[in-house]
Amino acid sequence: MDADTYTNPVLDADWSDPDVVCVGDDFYLTASSFGRSPGLPLLHSRDLVNWTLIGHALERLSPGEEFAAPRHDCGVWAPSLRYHDERFWIFWGDPDRGVFQVNAPDVRGPWSSPLLLKAGKGLIDACPLWDEETGEAYLVHAWARSRSGVKNRLTGHRMRADGTGLLDEGTVIVDGDRIPGWFTLEGPKLYRHDGWFWILAPAGGVETGWQGAFRSRGFFGPYEERIVLEQKDTGVNGPHQGGWVRTPSGEDWFLHFQQRGPYGRVVHLQPVRWEHGWPVIGDDGAPVTVHRRPALPPQPPAAPATDDAFPGGRYGVQWQWTADPADGWATRHSGDGLRLVCVRSGGPHDLRTLPHVLTQRLPGSPCAAEVELRLDSGEAGARAGLAVLGDAYSWIGLQRGTDGSVHLVHRFAEAAGGGERDAGHARPAPGGRARLRVEIGPGARCRFSADTGDGFRPSGPVFAATAWRWVGALLGLFALAPDGPGHAGPATFTGFTVTPA
Structure with missing residues (x-):
């Protein structure tokens, strides 16, 4: 690797279900934290390759006793990070409690207390969208069959513009059972681009699946779909679930995870180009291992902290x-x-x-x-x-x-x-x-x-x-x-x- 290229994974540890946003010249990323506390890690980068951990948005998982004992597969699943109305927003689904959001004027806080937008079992992978053209706000989420008996579908809602509540009971906007060969559709990320509503969502399971893209002229559909990233002949199994970001210079990139057994879900960075109105991720739909760096100012090497001298008995943000x-x-x-x-x-x-x-x-x-x-x-x-x-x-x-x-x-x-x-x-x-x-x-x-x-x-x-x-x-x-x-x-x-x- 030379100074003009990077090698995947760019985050070589378990930063599961990443989502990313660009604010000015800065990129911010959050990830699932499940049952660990504090939750909702916050990472910062200037080049999408070198990342540092700067804190957490969720001080505690619950004000009560729900997480007084370990619940490793519960808690914060697949959050979405957005910047709107001069505030940072994170939405996520707790599979046992419902859809929550927190927000802050600065990424380093203070963050608001969690607000429950929709109570229910099995509501996961929530993502909002504020449509700057119409002023409308929307939310999409997936389903966990382990809690609800339902999976492989995405449900959409109209949302209050201030992000404090939903305006309807929800409508299934993508039914994976109606798409031949698709199963375990989940992890939706919602965008508006080129006159279309876009949902980037994986399917097929975290170890063997693929990344899909869905587009529609209206939020509630109908949506057409394509597979835009899959393993092909690479060693990157199940390239899965992440976020699309556009740099200040207009380049498009996609951060997603790869399941690596005991190492968890490591994060890869893929280039994105548009062809015939659809995103093409990686090398013609296959994950890249080494690639040209984003056209951004050079940055010194950086990675989330691991070492700790515990000054004054305090432990670092990595714990x-x-x-x-x-x-x-x-x-x-x-x-x-x-x-x-x-x-x-x-x-x-x-x-x-x-x-x-x-x-x-x-x-x-x-x-x-x-x-x-x-x-x-x-x-x-x-x-x-x-x-x-x-x-x-x-x-x-x-x-x-x-x-x-x-x-x-x-x-x-x-x-x-x-x-x-x-x-x-x-x-x-x-x-x-x-x-x-x-x-x-x-x-x-x-x-x-x-x-x-x-x-x-x-x-x-x-x-x-x-x-x-x-x-x-x-x-x-x-x-x-x-x-x-x-x-x-x-x-x-x-x-x-x-x-x-």
Whole structure:
């Protein structure tokens, strides 16, 4: 690759269901966050290739207790990001509650509290459109069969111009069952272009499907369709679901995801040209791997943050809890290092069920993640560590015994269920300290090791990371203690780094 080209994926981690908007010389992107909190990540770029994470639009998933425990396949599905009336808007469907929106005068906030526009089960992938020609406003959404018994269709509504409500009960504007060979039509993005209403929407499933385009002279149809991006003879399976954006110079580009197993849904950038009134995405409808960069001012290399020194006990924007957090899980202080309270947890200690696990996305390329840990809690059974989380998980860390001593432990749990088991032999950790490492190789095969004062030593066999439903594997930090009275004390993490292999 030279300075004039880029290589896909441009976001090599699980930024699922991306949508993008151009405001002036800046591009902004949001993505699904499902059951993790905070939700609705916000990314910024000046060239569509180099992206930084600047925050989140959704501080909590719910003001109530709906997300007090992990619900990995729930929450925020496939948001749409728009700029209208000098405000940023994000609409999304929560499959169990309905269609929501938040808005803000500045992308960095403050963002409004979530507003429920349409309550119901199975309402997903919502996208608004303000028609600047007529002043009318519309909304389209898809359906999740798991909640509603309905799928493969898109429903359209008239919407209040201020985005605060819908004006009708909704009409099916595209029925995928009536299109030969189409199934699992979802993820619509709604646009107005060249006198047409356009819906860009994928079908065929995230691992094997294609990207479709629909156009109509009227919002409620009838729509004609074409497949505008598919795998063909490339290695990019199921090119799927994303957003179209036009640059200030008039170039058109499309950002979409590719499902990559434990790495989740990585993001690709495709050129778009128009031919006979239809968009042609990629290389004549096939995904590109290397391509000329957008005609935009050169930018320094950038990517969403992974490393964290935890200054003052604060964690960076790349971290999300596995559920809405409670007060006191992380404590601020005057020095560096993340102090996680060893939260008292009853029953079997299954990390997949605990809300107080702080996570970030698993990088899509081979790398090594390291962090130093000090177990300050004197509670017998208190433990803390570094985990790779998915349907199966494994972690390495420190645990205090009944005699007060601290040992390095390495444990895992299989995807099929059941409790944790030892993955490596325990060994003493003098001073209650250890440097923890997981090396993530091709295929997300993970090798754990630790330094307890005598250099890094490997622990246990290779662990193959697995995805969760809709979600890629995650790197996690946690601290917990057995049930009991009083405060269980903290564990301190310092110097979290992710180094490319």
